[in-house]
Amino acid sequence: xxxxxxxxxxxxxxxxxxxxxxxxxxxxxxxxxxxxxxxxxxxxxxxxxxxxxxxxxxxxxxxxxxxxxxxxxxxxxxxxxxxxxxxxxxxxxxxxxxxxxxxxxxxxxxxxxxxxxxxxxxxxxxxxxxxxxxxxxxxxxxxxxxxxxxxxxxxxxxxxxxxxxxxxxxxxxxxxxxxxxxxxxxxxxxxxxxxxxxxxxxxxxxxxxxxxxxxxxxxxxxxxxxxxxxxxxxxxxxxxxxxxxxxxxxxxxxxxxxxxxxxxxxxxxxxxxxxxxxxxxxxxxxxxxxxxxxxxxxxxxxxxxxxxxxxxxxxxxxxxxxxxxxxxxxxxxxxxxxxxxxxxxxxxxxxxxxxxxxxxxxxxxxxxx
Numbered sequence: 001x002x003x004x005x006x007x008x009x010x011x012x013x014x015x016x017x018x019x020x021x022x023x024x025x026x027x028x029x030x031x032x033x034x035x036x037x038x039x040x041x042x043x044x045x046x047x048x049x050x051x052x053x054x055x056x057x058x059x060x061x062x063x064x065x066x067x068x069x070x071x072x073x074x075x076x077x078x079x080x081x082x083x084x085x086x087x088x089x090x091x092x093x094x095x096x097x098x099x100x101x102x103x104x105x106x107x108x109x110x111x112x113x114x115x116x117x118x119x120x121x122x123x124x125x126x127x128x129x130x131x132x133x134x135x136x137x138x139x140x141x142x143x144x145x146x147x148x149x150x151x152x153x154x155x156x157x158x159x160x161x162x163x164x165x166x167x168x169x170x171x172x173x174x175x176x177x178x179x180x181x182x183x184x185x186x187x188x189x190x191x192x193x194x195x196x197x198x199x200x201x202x203x204x205x206x207x208x209x210x211x212x213x214x215x216x217x218x219x220x221x222x223x224x225x226x227x228x229x230x231x232x233x234x235x236x237x238x239x240x241x242x243x244x245x246x247x248x249x250x251x252x253x254x255x256x257x258x259x260x261x262x263x264x265x266x267x268x269x270x271x272x273x274x275x276x277x278x279x280x281x282x283x284x285x286x287x288x289x290x291x292x293x294x295x296x297x298x299x300x301x302x303x304x305x306x307x308x309x310x311x312x313x314x315x316x317x318x319x320x321x322x323x324x325x326x327x328x329x330x331x332x333x334x335x336x337x338x339x340x341x342x343x344x345x346x347x348x349x350x351x352x353x354x355x356x357x358x359x360x361x362x363x364x365x366x367x368x369x
Contacts, residue, residue: 066128068089069118069129070109075360076132076188076190080197082108085104092109094111094114115142116145125151127154128214131157135161135163135166139158147177150179156179156180158170163240164235182232184202185235186199189359200236202237243313244331248334249287252330253291254348257348293358304353305353305367308338308342309356314338318335337349
C-alpha cells in the first residue's frame with residue numbers, strides 16, 4: 001500500500017479503522033510523522049484524525065451508547081427521543097416549541113436553547129445530529145444553520161420525508177465540507193416509540209456503520225426493521241415508494257369497506273368483518289388492525305369529515321413513475337381520490353382520514369356542528 005493512500009484516500013482510511021488495534025496505532029504513528037514533516041496539510045490531518053477518533057472511541061470503551069442531537073420534536077421526533085433516552089443514549093433536543101422540549105425532557109432527554117446550543121452540548125469528535133422537520137424549506141433552513149456550527153467529521157441525518165433528489169444534493173454539499181450525510185426514510189408513526197421504527201437508510205457504508213447503535217435502538221429489533229439500501233438519496237427514494245404503496249393499500253381497504261356498507265339490506269357488522277379478516281386472511285395487515293379499532297369505536301365514522309390530505313410522497317411517486325415511463329395506476333388513482341375527497345363527502349374518505357389519525361396521529365378535520 002502506498003503511503004499517499006493513508007492521507008488522500010478515504011476508503012483506505014476506513015480499511016485502516018477496521019484493522020486490529022496494533023495496526024491502527026502503527027499507521028496513526030506514521031501518519032503523525034508524515035504530518036510533522038509537512039507532507040500532509042493541516043486540514044487533511046484534522047479530517048482524518050477526527051475520523052480515526054470517532055470511529056474508535058466506542059470500540060475502545062466498549063460502550064454502545066451514543067450522544068445524539070435531535071432537531072424537530074413532532075410526533076415521530078418526540079417518540080425517537082424517548083426511545084433512545086430509555087435505551088441509555090444521551091439525547092439533546094431542540095424544537096421551536098418549548099413545550100415539546102419539556103415533553104422530551106420528561107422522558108430523559110436534554111433540552112437546548114437553540115441549534116447552536118445543541119451543537120455545543122454534543123461532544124467532539126464526530127457529533128451526530130438527527131433532523132426531523134418537514135421537507136422543503138424547513139429542512140433547508142436547519143441544514144444551513146448546522147453548516148455554520150458543525151465541524152469536519154460530524155454527521156447530519158435527515159430522518160424526515162425529504163425528496164430523494166434533495167438528499168442527493170445535500171450529501172454532495174455536506175461531504176464537500178467534510179461532513180457525513182445519511183438519509184433515513186422512517187416509518188412507524190406514533191406507534192414507533194413503543195414498537196420501533198422501520199428505517200430505510202441511504203449513505204456511505206462507514207457513515208451508516210457509525211450510526212448503527214442508534215439505528216438498532218430505534219428499530220423494532222437490532223437485526224430487523226432497518227438496513228442500508230444504498231448511497232445517499234436511496235433511503236428517501238425507497239421511503240417515497242413505500243408511501244406510494246401505502247396510498248394504494250389504504251384506498252383499497254376504504255373502497256372495500258365502502259362497498260360492504262353500501263349493501264344495506266345485509267346490515268353487515270363492519271368491525272366484525274375487519275376482525276375476521278385480521279386472522280388468517282391474505283389481506284390481514286396492521287392497517288386492517290387499525291380499521292377494526294376505528295370501526296369498533298365509531299361504526300358510522302360520525303364527526304369525521306371525508307377530507308384526506310396528502311403529504312407529498314404520493315405525488316412524488318407518481319411523478320417518478322412518469323419520469324421512468326412506468327405505469328402505476330393504483331397509486332396514481334389513490335392520489336386522485338385524495339384530491340377528490342376535498343371536493344365532496346363519502347364514507348370511504350372518512351375511513352381514510354380515520355386510518356391516518358390512528359396510525360400516524362394526523363389531524364382529522366371535524367364536521368362543524
